[in-house]
Amino acid sequence: MENPWLKINHSDYENHMIEVGQSQILNSLKKYCLDKYQPKNFALLGCATGNGLEHVKSNVTNKVYAIDINQEYLNKTQEKFENQIINLELLKRDIQNEELAIKNIDLFFVGLVLEYVDPKKTLNKIIETIGKNGILFIVIQKNKQTTFVSKTKYKSLETLSDISNDVNENEIDSFICLKNMELIKKEEIELTKSKSFITLEYRKKE
Template sequence: MKNPWLQIPFPDYENHMREVGQAQVLRRLLGDCLTRYKPGSLALIGCATGNGLEEVDPAITGIVHAVDINPAFLEQLNQRFGQSLPGLNIHCLDMETDLLPFSDAELIFCGLVLEYVKPEVLIPKLLQALSPDGTLVIVIQQTRKSSFVTPTRYNSLALLSGFAGEVSVDEMAALLGANGLCLCEMDEVRLNDSKTFLTFHCSKEKAHQ
């Protein structure tokens, strides 16, 4: 079956994410992480057309790895950030089957990806891509009494409804521990009455102290 992310036009994705308020929150969360950790290198997993790359200061974060499955999304990203981020590396790959082609990321930000890629498959790959003293930040969505993908006028996003799967917090914590990661912090952002973002800050350095 063709991955539904390959069938979504980038304007539909961007407009949907803004309309439901998720684009703004993801950008803020990434910006907060960049300010807090000041990484020399960043990997943005599921970057789509940018998803907050406006927050990157290339004087601090000289290397950026942008990873997504959709080549049309990445083409837009390159047009927007190729000049302003001279250390930008774009990777078009399927995170379910492909390995990440880098191992030096001081910050990996993985927002709303594990709902579409099996956590037990992706987390070990993220661990391999993380620098020894790096930080892995994962954002997942928790839903109460509503559909996982909020209906909007952008009908192509409905393709994701049967593809997305909500991630269990307990299973996530167990999986992080099983992969030698320490859950240093977990934050909650309430989007509305039915949806919440949970942000996990993880470190493999602290896991071995």
């Protein structure tokens, strides 16, 4: 079966995320991470069309890896940011089946990706790329008696329900802490009465 992410138009995705208020929160979380950690090497998995990359400071961050399975999204990211981000590298990757082939990442941001993949298999690949004292920042969606994908007029996103799964943040935390990573901060951000974001912030031990 072809991955549904390959069939969703970038404008449908962007507008859906704005309508449900998730795009704005993810944007602010990326700004928080970039401002706090000032990474030399930054990786963004599931970059879509580059939401949040406007907060990259090229005089601080030497390399940005924007990673996604959908080439159309990557093309849009390049169009928007190639003149702003000096060393922007676009990587088309199916994280389930391909290696990332990058290393020494100072900040790795994973927002709403683990719900669509094998979380532990994917996290193994991500953690391998993180350098000494590097940061892993994860955003997980938590649902309370509701559908995973919020209903909007952008019907193409409803196909994601076929591959989405709830992710247990406690299981994820236990797994990551076995990988020489320490939890710095955990937070829950309420979106609606039935949905919230869980953020998990880790540092790689020396």
